[in-house]
Amino acid sequence: FVKNNNFDYAKLVSWAGEYKNEAAWAVFVLMVIIVVTAVSNGANLTDGLDGLAAGSSAIIGVALGILAYMSSHFEFASFLNIMYVPGAEELVVFAAAFIGATIGFLWYNSYPAQVFMGDTGSLTLGYTLSFLAIKYSQVNPNVMPYTEGAFVIAFSTLIIPSFDVIRVILVRVRNGKSPFEPDKNHIHHKLLAIGLSPRKAMISLLGMSCAFSAVNILLMPYVNNTIMLMVDIVVWIGLNLWWDRLRDTSVGG
Numbered sequence: 001f002v003k004n005n006n007f008d009y010a011k012l013v014s015w016a017g018e019y020k021n022e023a024a025w026a027v028f029v030l031m032v033i034i035v036v037t038a039v040s041n042g043a044n045l046t047d048g049l050d051g052l053a054a055g056s057s058a059i060i061g062v063a064l065g066i067l068a069y070m071s072s073h074f075e076f077a078s079f080l081n082i083m084y085v086p087g088a089e090e091l092v093v094f095a096a097a098f099i100g101a102t103i104g105f106l107w108y109n110s111y112p113a114q115v116f117m118g119d120t121g122s123l124t125l126g127y128t129l130s131f132l133a134i135k136y137s138q139v140n141p142n143v144m145p146y147t148e149g150a151f152v153i154a155f156s157t158l159i160i161p162s163f164d165v166i167r168v169i170l171v172r173v174r175n176g177k178s179p180f181e182p183d184k185n186h187i188h189h190k191l192l193a194i195g196l197s198p199r200k201a202m203i204s205l206l207g208m209s210c211a212f213s214a215v216n217i218l219l220m221p222y223v224n225n226t227i228m229l230m231v232d233i234v235v236w237i238g239l240n241l242w243w244d245r246l247r248d249t250s251v252g253g
Contacts, residue, residue, distance in 0.1 A: 036130045042161035043126030044119055045168070049188045049198050051110035053117065055206045057125040058102040060158060063213045064132045065095030071136070091135060098128055111198045126161075133158060159212045160187075160205065163236045187240075194246040208239075 013023035047053035070076040072089035102125070108115040117125075164187045169179040177183070184193075191201035216228060 032134060035134065036127060038162065038165065039130035039133070039158060040123045040126030042158070042165040043129065044122040045165055045186060046161045046188075047117065047122040048186055049111070049192075049202050049205075050113035051106055052188060052202045052205060053122045053125060054102045054106040054109050055202060056160060056209050057129060058099055058106060059206055059209050059213070060129050061095050061099040061102065061132070063217070064129070064136060065092050065099060067217070068092050068095060068132075068136055085136065088136060091132060095132060098132075111202065129158065159216070159232060159236070160209045163233075167236075167240065187243075190240070190243040190247055194243060194250050 010020045010024040012027055013020050016023040043053055043057060046056060068085075068088040068091040071085040072087065072092070074084050077084040105115070105117065105121075109117065168183070168185055171185055172179050172181060172183065188201055188205060191204060192198065196204065212232065216232070219228060
């Protein structure tokens with residue numbers, strides 16, 4: 001997460017000697033599998049309110065689509081001080097189709113929902129978003145100076161579902177429960193517990209997703225990536241502690 005640097009997987013397998021590049025490729029594939037699995041399940045676990053998974057996915061798709069379009073044009077990338085990623089415009093078409101599908105579905109899936117996507121739909125949303133993020137963040141060795149840092153920008157749009165999944169799993173493990181055991185400790189459960197209606201809870205989460213994405217993307221050229229990640233974590237922890245306090249007060253009252 002060092003600004004203007006890319007992580008070299010070959011450093012993890014330097015012991016492989018002359019075969020370190022092949023071993024690094026295997027490590028990269030493993031990391032991609034972990035990322036795709038994590039983001040897919042994150043979208044699935046987010047699907048706890050009417051329209052939440054579809055709405056969040058649409059916002060993330062819009063952010064990634066805009067990034068891909070701007071990054072594919074050197075003039076726009078230079079003006080906005082973001083990475084220049086040649087060929088990224090191909091992702092815009094894919095992102096536009098994804099956004100159109102989610103918004104069309106959201107019309108029938110928002111509260112009160114008439115149609116539900118189920119696990120198949122939410123896992124597919126997560127898989128598609130992870131593909132867009134990974135594809136956008138892939139470094140082109142021919143234009144290395146321009147694509148550095150793209151990984152952090154791409155995945156900044158996935159903060160809400162990713163952080164929520166990590167938090168929930170850690171809490172379950174700390175309480176001696178299976179990380180796969182369902183509970184009511186997700187962020188949307190907290191918002192419902194403090195008295196928000198399903199519609200207001202969904203709008204609040206969509207607004208937070210937009211805020212995290214916009215702030216990270218705008219500050220990325222000027223703030224060290226590690227510092228930004230730490231700030232995101234601190235803000236997320238602070239919000240959760242505040243919601244816990246409001247929930248306990250609401251229940252106690």
